[in-house]
Amino acid sequence: MSTALSRLAPTLLLVPALLLAVAAPAPSSPPPAGAEESSVAGIRSLARRLSGELLQRGDTMAALEELCRVAPRRLSGSASADRAVEWAERTMRELGLENVRREAVTVPRWVRGERERLVVVEPSLYAGQELPILALGGSIGTPTRGITAEVVRVTGFPELDALGREGAEGRIVLYDTPMQSALLDPFAAYGQAVQHRSNGAANAAALGAVASITRSMTTRVDDHPHTGGMRYREGVERIPAVALSTAATDRVSSWLAKGERVVVRLELDCRTEEPVESANVIGEVIGRELPEEIVLVGGHLDSWDVGPGAHDDGAGSCHALIAAATLKRLDLRPRRTIRVVLFMNEENGLAGGRDYHARVKDELETHVMALESDRGGFAPRGFSTAVEGKVREDLAALVEGLSELGAGRLFMGGGGADISPLARDGVLAVGFVPDPSRYFDFHHTTIDSPENVNPRELELGTAAIATLIHTVADLEARIDGKPPLTDRD
Ligand SMILES: [Zn+2]
Secondary structure (H helix, E strand, O other), X not given: OOHHHHHHHHHHHHOOOOOOOOOOOOOOOOOOOOHHHHHHHHHHHXXXXXXXXXXXXXXXXXXXXXXHHHOOOOOOOOHHHHHHHHHHHHHXXXXXXXXXXXXXXXXXXXXOOOOEEEEEEEOHHHOOOEOOEEEOEOOOOOOOOOEEEEEEEEOOHHHHHHHHHHHHOOOEEEEXXXXXXXXXXXXHHHHHHOHHHHOHHHHHHOOOOOEEEEEOOOOOOOOOOOOOEOOOOOOOOOOOEEEEOHXXXXXXXXXXXXOOOOEEEEEEOOEEEEEEEEEEEEEEEOOOOEEEEEEEEEEEXXXXXXXXXXXXXXXXXXXXXXXXXXXHHOOXXXXXXXXXXXXXXXXXXXXXXXXXXXXHHHHXXXXXXXXXXXXXXXXXXXXXXXXXXXXXXXXXXXXXXXXXXXXXXEEEOOOOOOOHHHHHOOOOEEEEEEOOOOHHHHOOOOOOOHHHOOHHHHHHHHHHHHHHHHHHHHOOOOOOOOOOHHHOO
């Protein structure tokens, strides 16, 4: 018995039913003393079997390559997003999922357009050079002649405030706000820096600026700009907003540091059109004993409009899809229903996550757990949840069984944006946690492509997710500590 297992044993003994029913191999008679160990051994054995299957077959990578080929740049409301919905529904049927359906969702439609240029006017030495930008999702365009103005650089909102209207009015504000490389968790570094992308235009416009430029959200220094969402503020002038590559941001900043005056011309014809109808795509493996109780697994089908969207979130969508399909193919039908939900519009609105919540809000007690994969297709490290107490201990005991896949840790953290409305209403929300080191190398760029996904790492993620959802769906008692549906009303 490992140290970890002996530490967990008291927890498990308090819930004798919890681990008795995990898959492969299920005991045919009441298990003898020490059943907790053999049940954890059961999780390990299922993890081994599923990882062996997936590493050999490569189903997740095949699905991801197909999705990225059929529907790259699948921003909500685009023709490519429609193709992604069709692909998901067809693929779910082909893979034998049950109750396959679409649920209509109204989504915004923002169009990047053809013209997207940031041209240097001064310093005269570099006049005419183009700097690599991407308009931020939701940005308005510029007049046809563009916007030509002097650039003023700030390192954050306090510096913008210090600049005041006098320093910002009529100028283009450049937020040179790097993600902090020294932070252990790149997602924490993103969380700190991303406010300058989200709110930079509104804050600059409040002081009279005519456009805003934000340093791309990555710790890498290269020439790939990273797009992403931004929002305007009621009552504040709307001004165009773009992301500049980190290398180009460093160049402009170096000119300013030398005392040069920097003037640029920004030309954009992006625009917001009328909302359109799209869909979440849903398929299930119906539970063999408690079909009304649901373990949800999902990712988001939409991506930004500039690349294939492989890590964000083709990987998570295919994790969910292939995890369920593999259980179905191997006839590992758990006690409860596994429901795959591929959400639409995570990137610029969360309409899919909100719509799903609205549809199930009167029956939330049917949802035993919701798991989202939206942190890329990298090597698994574990899972995250914000829940505390006994439910956390029980979940940690199961997750520990995934240690051979590298996925044995239960981190403190959220589940995912699409399932956050469910989490707010008390559904146990869990996030898949892969290695975070390289996620922001590719996030929201043209290079978020399948070539930058390691097939082995991707399949191991699917194996970890499939093992966990099967185990949770097959437990005798609900992992969330709530009474079974059959005991109610
Ligand atoms: Zn995402």
